[in-house]
Amino acid sequence: MTEAFFDPSSLPTGSAVDYGGGVTDCASCVVRNRAICASLDAAELALLGKLGRNHRVKAGQTLLWEGDDAPVVANVLEGVLKLVVAAADGREQIVGVVFPSDFIGRPFGKESPYSVTAMTDAEVCIFNRKSFDDFASAHPDLQHKLLRRTLDELDRARHWMMLLGRKSAEEKVASFLLEMSERLSGQGCNSGAQSGFELPFGRQQIADILGLTIETTSRQLTRMRAEGLLDLPSRREIVINDRAAMEAIAG
Amino acid sequence: MTEAFFDPSSLPTGSAVDYGGGVTDCASCVVRNRAICASLDAAELALLGKLGRNHRVKAGQTLLWEGDDAPVVANVLEGVLKLVVAAADGREQIVGVVFPSDFIGRPFGKESPYSVTAMTDAEVCIFNRKSFDDFASAHPDLQHKLLRRTLDELDRARHWMMLLGRKSAEEKVASFLLEMSERLSGQGCNSGAQSGFELPFGRQQIADILGLTIETTSRQLTRMRAEGLLDLPSRREIVINDRAAMEAIAG
DNA sequence: CCGGAACATTGACCTGGATCAACGAAAAAT
DNA sequence: ATTTTTCGTTGATCCAGGTCAATGTTCCGG
The missing domain is CATH 1.10.10.10 (Winged helix-like DNA-binding domain superfamily/Winged helix DNA-binding domain)
Structure with a gap:
């Protein structure tokens, strides 16, 4: 099962051409106030909304593969996903578990450093990575939210290192x-x-x-x-x- | 050895009052092009420079204590420091090792999630955390650098989790x-x-x-x-x- | 150069958790 | 309802790495 779970080229790219994509309504999004989007005002939200697409993922399906190009980032709307680092011989270590309103993917980086797989049926709001990077670079508040979130994740990861190494x-x-x-x-x-x-x-x-x-x-x-x-x-x-x-x- | 290694109140706060602090010359800093400061132009650098102070740390000295209020962040100029999470019974796990040009401390958060201790004699360029937070919030390019750095650290930490858990x-x-x-x-x-x-x-x-x-x-x-x-x-x-x-x- | 302290290596032994294997129980498919 | 499959539990055994203890080595202060 190495094929992409969907075609990234179908995503709006944020270029002048309007691909007619976008989510239906960010304002009524279930994670509107908890996801990084909470930093945006109505106008910005409408703009970002045009770049995103809602997508359903079945339990067990993999969105991003460790080491592969990671063409997308996403917000989790529903369900639970895992971040996995695997060894050549099949040993796996789950290095993160993400819940609704959490952000997934690797902005400002080409390769995904881990696999992202749905543990339950899930729904995600997906963005073309480059479009998202550009949008984020132009919106400091969004970037600030992302930074805070990443700092929190890093703290969590480091405490998990203590658990893994010493408990x-x-x-x-x-x-x-x-x-x-x-x-x-x-x-x-x-x-x-x-x-x-x-x-x-x-x-x-x-x-x-x-x-x-x-x-x-x-x-x-x-x-x-x-x-x-x-x-x-x-x-x-x-x-x-x-x-x-x-x-x-x-x- | 629970006393602070230096008095944070001696740091410039970025308020209207000029405490006359600041580093001697950011432009000639040894990590000028590698630290997050690389995102700043001369004018911004001069401004940030006023908020920072160079400080020498002896091997074994602890800058920040796990769980304590973390009043400062810093850039490492010279030496090597470790980030440590400890259990009540003394078991320790090093969750990060930082080198010159790396950033230490926890911006936008009050408590330090780990201890920071010098492994060798070291020199750091230290900032009052609040002043730094304010400055970062006002300078998207700096924040962007910090975000990229934090994302890289997170990737590294997650791969280390695989090592700790499965190797x-x-x-x-x-x-x-x-x-x-x-x-x-x-x-x-x-x-x-x-x-x-x-x-x-x-x-x-x-x-x-x-x-x-x-x-x-x-x-x-x-x-x-x-x-x-x-x-x-x-x-x-x-x-x-x-x-x-x-x-x-x-x- | 000497003596001590801190650090590193080595040995003997033990144990927590891995491995291998069998069985049971719940869910999914027919 | 019955079969099949997947998942979880339990038991027996093994061994990688921990623990305890002794010894060796480097470094530092005198």
Whole structure:
């Protein structure tokens, strides 16, 4: 499955020629106030809207391939996607998980440093990278938003490095569950971390996030359930019973 | 050693009051063309120069503490510094190594997400964070440079996550040596990676970068020397004899 | 040149997590 | 409803890398 998931040439390029593309209505976009677009006023939004296209992606589909030319960037409207770095022999490390309102792709760079694959069915608002780069260069506020977002991502990535390099399996799983409960609750309208939530992916993906095997991941979860720390009502549901204890374990 | 390494209130704040601070001469700065300042013209440079102060730091000294308020950002003029995330029990993971012309600190954020410590004697051009934030917000070109730099750092961090989560000790050491040979050669005037180079730090620091123990690190290096892959003329010198083989191991 | 401190190497041993393999349970397809 | 497939759990075993301990080496201050 190495073919592009869609034809980038169908995207508006921002040139004088009007390709008649663009999204239907940015103003009513579900992530209008959370995505980087929030920095734009109505006029700018209309302009950027002409450059973007909404696109549906099926779970498992890959938008960008590690090492390949990355002709597009995008905002996530719905669903969850993973950023993956792979070794030649197939080992995979998930280096990022993106949620609605998050930005994906590599502005100002030709090659994608990682693959981007949908973990659930997803919807993205996609831009031709060059058009987006030009637009961003001309709109400091947008660039500022992008900078802040990138700085936040970098902080998150660096803390994940600590987890990967120095934490035990138990600590990794506990940290993961706490972070997920926070990030997933940020999605819905309810604020604050939820004690119960549904993961948008399975055990193997957890393992690929934590730098563990699926067996170790499963064993840790089973053990935590046995100790009453959490419940596992179904494959993907997690209920944290003792948040304080979980935090103590996470370190 | 929790006291600040210098008094941030002595920095110019960019307000109407002239504190008479500032660096001597940005135009002749050693990193003038490589640091983010390269985006500025003479007039802007003079303005920014007034906000900055050169500062010497001794090896081992910490500029910013993880979790503490981070009142400053800086450009590195000389020396090597590390970014460290630590656990309560003392385990450390080095999440970044910065060289001359690199930028340090966390713009647009109050707390430092990691400690910044000098690994060698160093010299930095330091700014009050708020003043710098304001200046950056008013100078899109500077912000653009900062964005590109942050995006590059993020790419690097994510590839390091793959190393930490999925590579064996042997692969980690090989990858480390190759990256160091590239980054260190970028420092001097000679271009291209050097087969021989001097690390600016000891074994424990290598271990903290790779998520290994000092013993495992040492054993890997000794084994590689025994196999003729490299020479270790002194504690900190590394000579890569067989670069191709090293790259094959790194994966 | 000597003595001590910091750093590096080496050895012996142990263990956390990987690996290999079997089984169970849920979901998807027919 | 039944089969098939995919995913998750559990057990047995192994080993890479951690831990503990001793020794060797470089560097620095006197």
